[in-house]
Amino acid sequence: MPSLQVSLSKPEGDEIEVSVFGPGRGESILVHIGGGRWISIDSCISERSDHSPALDYLAALGVDVGTDVILVIASHAHDDHTAGISRIFAAASSARFVTSAAFTSPEFFATVEADADIEMQLNQSVRGEFRAVLAEVRARGGRGRRPIIRATEQRLLHGPVDAWPAGPEVRVLSLSPSETAIDRAQNAVAEGAAQVDHRRRLAAPDPNEYSVAIWVQIGETALLFGGDLLIGPSACGWKAVADSHHPDVKASLFKVPHHGSKGAHFEPTWADLVLEDVVSVLTPFRMGARSIPRTADLQRITERSAGTYITAKTQQPAPSREVKRTRSKLPNFAQNVRERDAMPGHVQARKSASGSWSVALDGPAYLVH
Amino acid sequence: MSAFFPLLEMINYMPDTLARPQVRQTSFDTKWERDPGPASRPTLDDLGGLASPGATHDGTSPERGSFYSGLTSAPQPVGPRRSAPALYRVSGLSTWTGRVVDIDDDLFTAELVPDASTGGPVVLADFGVTSVGADADGLTVGDVVYVTSRTVRAPHGGRIETSSIRLRRLGKWTESEVADIQDRAVQLANELADLID
Numbered sequence: 001m002p003s004l005q006v007s008l009s010k011p012e013g014d015e016i017e018v019s020v021f022g023p024g025r026g027e028s029i030l031v032h033i034g035g036g037r038w039i040s041i042d043s044c045i046s047e048r049s050d051h052s053p054a055l056d057y058l059a060a061l062g063v064d065v066g067t068d069v070i071l072v073i074a075s076h077a078h079d080d081h082t083a084g085i086s087r088i089f090a091a092a093s094s095a096r097f098v099t100s101a102a103f104t105s106p107e108f109f110a111t112v113e114a115d116a117d118i119e120m121q122l123n124q125s126v127r128g129e130f131r132a133v134l135a136e137v138r139a140r141g142g143r144g145r146r147p148i149i150r151a152t153e154q155r156l157l158h159g160p161v162d163a164w165p166a167g168p169e170v171r172v173l174s175l176s177p178s179e180t181a182i183d184r185a186q187n188a189v190a191e192g193a194a195q196v197d198h199r200r201r202l203a204a205p206d207p208n209e210y211s212v213a214i215w216v217q218i219g220e221t222a223l224l225f226g227g228d229l230l231i232g233p234s235a236c237g238w239k240a241v242a243d244s245h246h247p248d249v250k251a252s253l254f255k256v257p258h259h260g261s262k263g264a265h266f267e268p269t270w271a272d273l274v275l276e277d278v279v280s281v282l283t284p285f286r287m288g289a290r291s292i293p294r295t296a297d298l299q300r301i302t303e304r305s306a307g308t309y310i311t312a313k314t315q316q317p318a319p320s321r322e323v324k325r326t327r328s329k330l331p332n333f334a335q336n337v338r339e340r341d342a343m344p345g346h347v348q349a350r351k352s353a354s355g356s357w358s359v360a361l362d363g364p365a366y367l368v369h
Numbered sequence: 370m371s372a373f374f375p376l377l378e379m380i381n382y383m384p385d386t387l388a389r390p391q392v393r394q395t396s397f398d399t400k401w402e403r404d405p406g407p408a409s410r411p412t413l414d415d416l417g418g419l420a421s422p423g424a425t426h427d428g429t430s431p432e433r434g435s436f437y438s439g440l441t442s443a444p445q446p447v448g449p450r451r452s453a454p455a456l457y458r459v460s461g462l463s464t465w466t467g468r469v470v471d472i473d474d475d476l477f478t479a480e481l482v483p484d485a486s487t488g489g490p491v492v493l494a495d496f497g498v499t500s501v502g503a504d505a506d507g508l509t510v511g512d513v514v515y516v517t518s519r520t521v522r523a524p525h526g527g528r529i530e531t532s533s534i535r536l537r538r539l540g541k542w543t544e545s546e547v548a549d550i551q552d553r554a555v556q557l558a559n560e561l562a563d564l565i566d
Binding site: 104106199 | 512538565
């Protein structure tokens with residue numbers, strides 16, 4: 001499958017597009033579901049420019065974000081997937097905000113409030129984006145439909161409506177979290193909440209089982225966006241999705257979950273939900289001491305896909321002069337000093353309703369196989 | 370040797386005439402350069418007092434809920450002692466606040482944000498879990514660490530570089546704070562009740 005140069009003209013009304021940006025800080029996905037309507041899933045920021053690549057791209061296309069973006073989805077609350085999401089939501093003034101049902105409970109709000117207190121001491125935050133989104137929601141008030149949608153398994157987020165005039169139906173569905181996962185989430189969040197005589201700390205990342213996986217179906221074309229959803233545990237994750245989701249078509253494009261890690265690879269997902277000649281797209285995770293996807297992960301994914309695209313290399317880029325200068329100031333026992341973020345790559349995939357995917361690349365994005 | 374530094378301690382110095390002993394390695398480094406000689410060499414106690422302004426005698430800092438380990442428990446270098454020369458200047462101080470973003474076996478990764486005077490980009494760096502000493506057992510993602518690198522100039526031209534990493538202790542939640550957080554959370558939930566579908 002040849003790689004082309006990214007197009008900066010709007011997709012046609014009857015053309016479907018998926019654009020994936022990453023890593024920057026996080027990953028960001030835009031989906032044109034037809035008729036000039038877009039949905040946004042997660043968010044990242046380019047460290048170099050401090051811009052949202054998703055917003056920059058939509059501006060370059062001439063898309064009116066205020067009217068044309070109809071859903072802003074936060075697949076989970078990890079800050080590597082929500083950096084800048086409040087900017088997207090603020091710009092998308094007509095959009096509804098979709099978040100895991102696990103993040104709409106008083107227990108979760110308590111972590112948001114506790115984080116605000118610690119931020120004053122530390123000048124660091126992990127719930128800052130959520131606080132900004134909630135402030136925007138309150139400012140908008142209840143004009144018309146409620147601005148926040150709690151995503152649960154098999155929840156219809158949009159549709160069914162015609163994707164374009166006289167076109168096929170489009171529906172957007174959340175596949176997770178399951179009820180069991182929501183219960184587990186509320187217990188875990190409560191356990192990690194501020195408690196008397198417990199040490200103050202920033203909220204630890206929420207388990208990936210609360211993550212929202214998204215299914216978009218436009219006529220006979222289906223798209224699966226895996227977020228960071230992992231396999232289990234029992235009655236959670238992809239195991240629960242396998243039990244509850246039985247579509248009549250399989251996905252021809254798959255945003256591989258959790259950066260291609262083995263812990264998110266569930267055979268029934270590949271067997272039952274995606275086509276054998278699926279186009280797979282993923283972003284790397286480089287925040288930890290060991291980056292993902294690993295070579296074995298990429299091999300496993302490419303064996304199951306007609307084409308596999310990744311938005312940037314898994315390996316750290318060569319350090320910039322500023323990073324080298326910082327490295328020289330840091331103690332010797334600080335190892336592997338590297339930039340937190342880099343320039344996000346862009347994978348742009350487009351197809352007509354009956355055609356096949358045409359994929360274009362920009363920046364460090366590349367075709368794996 | 371202090372219980373707060375269970376690791377090895379390394380003091381490198383490069384005197385003109387003396388052989389270079391290697392002692393041990395720890396969560397902080399102290400480097401001496403252009404050593405003027407043992408007679409005028411300051412002790413680490415001297416450095417601890419000078420390099421941690423504001424530190425109290427027992428090593429605690431005025432900052433609420435935080436403990437500054439300092440250098441006061443380091444062993445003394447070999448050689449005759451004299452009173453510390455009068456003027457040592459901290460000529461360079463770089464500090465980062467780090468958030469632990471990942472823990473993998475014996476390593477943790479911290480996202481390091483420089484303070485305003487340090488400058489530079491936000492970086493990621495890996496550290497051995499044991500580098501935070503006694504706090505290693507309770508280390509979790511979300512914890513905050515404080516990393517400093519300090520240069521002290523001796524009056525005769527020597528330069529000592531000292532670095533440290535410590536877990537930033539923010540104190541503990543009090544009853545009134547927890548109650549306030551819960552009240553605000555309930556208020557937020559009530560405000561949003563009609564806005565969530």
